[in-house]
Amino acid sequence: MRSAAKSRLQPPRQVAREDVIVFAVGGFRFAISAAAVKEIRSMEGLHAFTLGGISVQIAKLKHTLERGGVTYFVVDAAQHFQLLPSQPSRVLILRNAPTAVLVDSTDRIMEISALHALPRAFTHEERSWYRGLAVVNGAVVPVVNHHAFLNKAELEILRSGLERVHGEVMV
Amino acid sequence: MRAETDKSYVLFPLGEKRFALPAETVTELARPDSVQTFPHRTPLLTGVLVRRGRIVPVCDVAQVLVGPAAPPRKFYLIANCKRDSHQELTAVPVTGECELASAPRAPLTGREPQYISGLLAVGEEMIQIVALEKFISGEALA
Numbered sequence: 001m002r003s004a005a006k007s008r009l010q011p012p013r014q015v016a017r018e019d020v021i022v023f024a025v026g027g028f029r030f031a032i033s034a035a036a037v038k039e040i041r042s043m044e045g046l047h048a049f050t051l052g053g054i055s056v057q058i059a060k061l062k063h064t065l066e067r068g069g070v071t072y073f074v075v076d077a078a079q080h081f082q083l084l085p086s087q088p089s090r091v092l093i094l095r096n097a098p099t100a101v102l103v104d105s106t107d108r109i110m111e112i113s114a115l116h117a118l119p120r121a122f123t124h125e126e127r128s129w130y131r132g133l134a135v136v137n138g139a140v141v142p143v144v145n146h147h148a149f150l151n152k153a154e155l156e157i158l159r160s161g162l163e164r165v166h167g168e169v170m171v
Numbered sequence: 172m173r174a175e176t177d178k179s180y181v182l183f184p185l186g187e188k189r190f191a192l193p194a195e196t197v198t199e200l201a202r203p204d205s206v207q208t209f210p211h212r213t214p215l216l217t218g219v220l221v222r223r224g225r226i227v228p229v230c231d232v233a234q235v236l237v238g239p240a241a242p243p244r245k246f247y248l249i250a251n252c253k254r255d256s257h258q259e260l261t262a263v264p265v266t267g268e269c270e271l272a273s274a275p276r277a278p279l280t281g282r283e284p285q286y287i288s289g290l291l292a293v294g295e296e297m298i299q300i301v302a303l304e305k306f307i308s309g310e311a312l313a
Contacts, residue, residue: 121254123309139207
């Protein structure tokens with residue numbers, strides 16, 4: 001009974017080790033799975049994204065980036081996390097997705113040993129933003145859900161918008 | 172089996188007023204610790220504490236119970252908060268030292284907000300019992 005009660009009280013914690021990239025946006029630190037990032041680069045080569053009404057519907061989508069014949073849609077992380085405008089200097093190009101993310105800086109790659117579930121008290125957008133929380137040297141760092149930077153609905157808006165404008169599927 | 176009137180409560184101050192939580196839900200009164208914040212959109216949550224390797228959300232009920240004029244919070248009352256079928260530790264910032272008391276429950280007047288689950292008569296003072304789960308569920312803001 002004691003262990004059952006204890007398990008109800010303790011939020012799930014995944015113990016698998018994972019390499020993450022620590023980055024900063026708007027004065028906050030975040031982590032993203034290193035396996036989700038294909039490349040970290042400077043902001044060179046970004047093109048303003050002003051296609052049709054899409055940039056109004058997805059306000060956080062600010063730029064595109066051509067890389068190796070692929071078009072990446074660049075999301076402003078500060079806007080994604082509903083922070084004040086920040087000063088991005090790096091672009092994280094995600095793997096297996098047409099998405100890249102503007103961040104202020106990248107810190108380091110490190111290994112986390114546990115991923116704590118986001119407490120259930122958090123009930124709003126953050127539930128999709130984060131996979132969980134890591135404790136790094138006593139500091140709590142949210143581990144982002146990289147699929148949320150451009151979710152399925154937003155990718156569908158992009159797909160249909162680009163079809164409408166160009167008459168072809170680009171996403 | 173204890174009668175409802177025999178229950179113990181933790182009385183906690185928020186500025187000039189005191190409120191109560193059932194003692195059976197309270198696990199700890201923690202000293203000031205650094206609340207760690209990260210971007211989120213849930214009202215009343217000001218961040219999290221790390222307590223013994225566990226991550227505890229901080230719910231600043233003072234914003235609702237006494238308004239923005241509440242004095243600085245000095246301690247964290249950590250309590251089990253039931254949400255759906257789960258329980259989760261939640262830290263409630265309080266403005267002073269807490270007291271354990273057993274007191275008879277007084278009948279609700281019917282005018283209390285839904286986040287008040289009962290009243291305690293402690294001497295001349297009528298203390299409201301806080302339903303913490305209503306804050307966590309957001310019903311306290313409705």
